[in-house]
Amino acid sequence: xxDTASATVSAQPSTARTGVLIMLLxxxxxxxxxxxxxxxxxxxxxxxxxxxxxxxxxxxxxxFLWLRGPKKLVAVERPGLQLARVVASTAEVFxxxxxxxxxxxxxxxxxxxxxxxxxxxxxPLVLKEPVGWRRWTAIAIGFVGxxxxxxxxxxxxxxxxxxxxxxxxxxxxxMVSGRSLRGTPDTTLAFWQIVGAAVAGLLWAPFxxxxxxxxxxxxxxxxxxxxxxxxxxxxRALKLADAATVAPLQYTLLFWAIVFGxxxxxxSPRLSMVLGAGLIVASGLFIFFREQxxxxxxxxxx
Numbered sequence: 106x107x108d109t110a111s112a113t114v115s116a117q118p119s120t121a122r123t124g125v126l127i128m129l130l131x132x133x134x135x136x137x138x139x140x141x142x143x144x145x146x147x148x149x150x151x152x153x154x155x156x157x158x159x160x161x162x163x164x165x166x167x168x169f170l171w172l173r174g175p176k177k178l179v180a181v182e183r184p185g186l187q188l189a190r191v192v193a194s195t196a197e198v199f200x201x202x203x204x205x206x207x208x209x210x211x212x213x214x215x216x217x218x219x220x221x222x223x224x225x226x227x228x229p230l231v232l233k234e235p236v237g238w239r240r241w242t243a244i245a246i247g248f249v250g251x252x253x254x255x256x257x258x259x260x261x262x263x264x265x266x267x268x269x270x271x272x273x274x275x276x277x278x279x280m281v282s283g284r285s286l287r288g289t290p291d292t293t294l295a296f297w298q299i300v301g302a303a304v305a306g307l308l309w310a311p312f313x314x315x316x317x318x319x320x321x322x323x324x325x326x327x328x329x330x331x332x333x334x335x336x337x338x339x340x341r342a343l344k345l346a347d348a349a350t351v352a353p354l355q356y357t358l359l360f361w362a363i364v365f366g367x368x369x370x371x372x373s374p375r376l377s378m379v380l381g382a383g384l385i386v387a388s389g390l391f392i393f394f395r396e397q398x399x400x401x402x403x404x405x406x407x
Contacts, residue, residue, distance in 0.1 A: 124346025128354045131338030136361035138331045139214070140369060141324055143205040149317075151202040152309025154325060159303035161329025166299065169292045178296055182288050190282040190294070191301035193275045198302050200272025207265045209372035214362040215254050215382040216269035218355075221389045222247035223277035225396075231281055240395055247388035254381025291340055295333075352393060356386050 145154050170178065181187050204213045226244050228234040236244075255266055286294065317325070342351045359382055366372035374382075 121346040121350055124342045124344075124351050125354065127338050127345065128342035128351040129357060131335050131342060132354060132357045133361060134331050134335035134338060136358055136365060138328060138335060139201075139205070139210055139358075139362065140365045141328050141331070142202055143210060143370065145321065145324060145328065146202050146206050148321065149315050149325075150310065150313035151199055151206075152306045152312075153314055154202060154306075154328070155198055155302050156306025156310045157322075157325040158329040158332065159299050159306055161326040162333045163296075163299050163303065163329075165330050165333040166292065166295060170296055173290065173292055178293055181293060181297075182286060186282055186285060187289070187297060190279060190286070191297050193278045193282070194298040195301040195305045197272050197275035197279065199305065200268050200275060204265045204269040204272060207263075208269065209370065209374070210362040210366040211359065211372065211374045211382070212254070212266070212378055213269050214359050215378055215385060216251070216266075217273045217276060218359060218382070218389060219247060219251050219385050220273045220277040220280060221392060222251075222385065223274055224280045225392045227277075227281060240392055243388040243391040243395070247385050247392075250381040250384025250388065252381070253384065254378050256375070256377045291336075295336065353390055356389070359386065 142154065142158075201213065201217070204216075222244055225236060225240055229236050251270070255270065283294070363374055366374075
């Protein structure tokens with residue numbers, strides 16, 4: 106998934122419309138990446154999928170790294186936090202693929218979209234950002250949405266569901282750490298995330314390796330290419346339009362998850378999931394727009 110918390114400069118209406126279209130395309134690309142990932146982990150181990158995906162993504166990123174030079178990759182700010190972010194991003198990727206093995210895409214995406222709520226909840230402690238009663242109310246509503254979606258019972262509270270929650274928390278940590286590492290170029294952050302996932306995949310894959318079929322080999326390579334292209338599109342959209350305009354479009358991921366889950370995997374969303382997702386999206390949007398309002402007033406720095 107994409108971190109759309111970054112702020113952008115004001116854009117002219119024409120470029121803002123272009124940014125919206127590019128953001129929508131980026132979300133569609135992320136959704137296609139999720140669909141291919143769910144399809145492939147039904148046949149291949151998570152470690153094998155992550156390894157080949159990371160190699161393909163690294164190949165796509167290589168030209169951008171070459172332009173910046175190797176020194177930009179090594180001379181990073183706050184190495185300890187960088188390492189923690191790499192560990193979290195690797196755990197997040199593995200958690201996502203473990204979850205989609207058994208859960209519908211819409212379920213997994215609903216849990217992941219709760220990440221901004223976790224970020225808002227820990228902002229006072231980690232980022233020293235004040236959170237008023239309005240956002241605390243939205244955070245509480247978001248947590249209620251997570252509980253409704255999770256449907257905590259002996260039948261519904263499964264290991265994949267718990268892995269999804271844990272993965273979304275790792276994703277939230279990536280968002281929080283991204284705010285603290287504003288001085289690090291996006292390509293550098295992406296490079297070390299790819300390296301971390303590739304190393305973990307390399308350690309895992311040999312113990313659970315399935316011979317590759319030609320079509321699946323192409324799909325595994327395409328998986329990494331699509332993911333990197335999605336990141337490029339999102340970053341471009343954030344340069345063309347205000348974050349307030351394009352960031353809420355990340356919630357179209359849930360729409361595509363429902364559509365693709367139904368068309369490709371025959372998944373029908375549960376009523377509790379729909380209700381929980383509605384609360385999560387509503388609270389996430391409120392938190393985002395409230396933060397944008399406070400930023401304009403100079404009362405918060407994102």
